[in-house]
Each structure stands twice: as C-alpha cells, then as structure tokens.
Amino acid sequence: MSGRNSMKVNITEMYVDEEIKEAVQRVLESKKYVKGEEAKSFEQEFAAFCHTRYGIATNSGTSALHVALLAAGITRGDEVIVPSHTFVATASPLLHIGARPVFAEVDRETYTIDPEEIRKKITDGTKAIIPVHLYGHPCDMDPIMELAREHHLTVIEDACQAHGAEYRGTRVGSMGDMACFSFFPSKNMTVAGDGGMIVTDNEEYAVKAKALVNQGRLEGRKYEHDFAGFNYRLSEILAAVGRVQLRHLLEWIERRREVARWYHDMLEGDGLILPVEKEWAKHVYHLYVIRCRNRDGLREFLKERGIAAGVHYPLPVHLQPAVRDVVGEVSLPFTEKIAQEVLSIPIHPQMREEDARYVAEAINEWGKQ
C-alpha cells in the first residue's frame, strides 16, 4: 500500500478552542471553584438538551450511576439486569451497593441489551434494568420500557457513550426513569477531565441524587445531612468547559456520522462485519466498531501503519475477576464471542475523508491477505 507509515490516525482527538480557554480563565479568575453558577447552568443546559426537567452534575459517569441507583432505592440483595458487553462501570456500582448484577445477552446487530433476553432474566428479586446505549447506538427502548412497566422496574439508562443519540426521534436520557452520562475525555463531548451527569424528570429522584452528590445535604443546607452522601460534585472549571462543548455537540455528531458513511462506502471484504444503524435509531458513533477474524492481527497491522485501534471490550463484565467472584458462573455465548472480534477504528469530528480512506484501504488490504 502506498504511503505506509506516512500518516498517523488517532482513534479519537480532543477539541480545545479559544472559547474553552476563555471559559477556564473566567472561572479561575472568579475564584469560585465548586458549587457555583457554572455547574448549575451546565445542569440546566444539559437537561434541556436531553429534554428532561432536572440535571445533576457529578464528577464521573461512574458516580452518576452509583448515585442514580441509590436515588432509585436500589439496595443490598436487589437484582439489576445489565448487559455484560459494556464497560465495567455499568455494573461496578451495583457491587458497592451489594446489589446483584444479572447479565443479559445483547442483540446480534446492535450489541445493545436484547429486550427478549431481559424478559428471561426477570425474577421476583428484580428491581431495575440498566440498558446501555453502547458505542452511541440506542437500545430498543419501547419493549424495555414495556417490560419495566409490566414488572414495576426502574430503568436507568447508561448513556455514557451516547450523548445526543435518538430512539424513534427521542433523545436518549429522556426515556428511562433516570439516565447517566460520562464526560470522560474520549466521549463525544467532554469537560476536559472526568465528569458526569444524571438527568431525570422525576423530582424525588432529582432531589435525592442532588443531595447524595453533595454530602447528603438537601438544597440550601450546610451542616445538616439527611443522607450518607458523597463528594461527587463536578468542579466549576470542568462545568464551564462542558458548557462550551455542549454547544458543539450536534455539529460534532454530524461529523462523526459523515465519517461513518465514508467507512460504510469504503470498507469491503467478506470477513468484515460493519456497525448497523437500525431504522429507528440515530447512531452518534462514539465508536465505530467492526468485527473481524483475527482481530488482534488486524490491530497490529493497523498499528504498523500509524493507525490506532481499540478493543471495547476484550473481557466481558461477567468474566472480570471482581465480578465473577460475586455472581459466579454465567454463560453468555454471543457476548463472549464478540469480545474476541470487536475492533474500534478511528472516528472523531476532526477526521478528513483522506484519513478515513487511509484507514479503510489498510483494512481492505488486510482482508485480501
């Protein structure tokens, strides 16, 4: 292939502009670094973006999930249905609470939790479902919400990878009882550090979540703590960065979707399975994940050509030592199979068509070997 080693394509790239630098400067000079107006405004703006009434900023997506579960009253011994083909943080807060993650198999096309598989896992002990909008593709939410209503289960959307994704024209974050987002630097929008957000329409959950994030204090209280809380607050500088990033999000999603279209047109080969966007979905392509045989070989081949690729995720959550010791033996054949095959190739808003072509040509060359 021509141009070998002549280009470098990163899997993702950070965006920093003058407006972001000015926002950081503004907060630095204000000398108000926590519990200020930036986080409050970010909460309102992000909730409005998700078409929800309340936003509660947190210092990570993981803390958002932890607090959302506690606000929903999930407690020791409760069963919560989750996918295993996800980042570990979908399930690890359950372990801290003493609740039991019950793993359900994922859909064969979208790799998001399969509603029919959820149904099979519901017992008298089930209290909640955490559907994960994986890679930026929404879960099939209508049947999930139907099951939840039928069995009186709480739904907490894990939207950590899916800011702005849509299900039948509705933004993720507004369909479950609560939803959690991450602003980790590689996400479709970031706060230039760790950060997260819970969104909800439910006032009771919002009040409790807000208190838990802030040392268990209800709004306006100083040294009175109704709950055993945490310091999970988002700092002002990070919130200010998040507010600027949010204003770019829709434009960045369109850029990601364009890169995905280029890949769809350029990638070929029988052994390759490309990501699917269901007719009811708006995929925001946090990750562009292909499946192939000898995934690790292809990853190495790309690395030699300056192309970064990632694996999300090489070991399913139910097989992680920290989880396996708690839940015991679980069999999820499709989840285990795709953990061997998935490869995330570069996608970010700054990518040019020639970058996508360089990546696609390398993959196509590999396929012909």
Ligand SMILES: Cc1ncc(COP(=O)(O)O)c(C=O)c1O
């Ligand atoms: C699906 C999923 N859930 C939860 C998290 C946790 O978010 P954070 O890294 O902000 O704690 C992430 C992000 O890494 C994620 O991708």
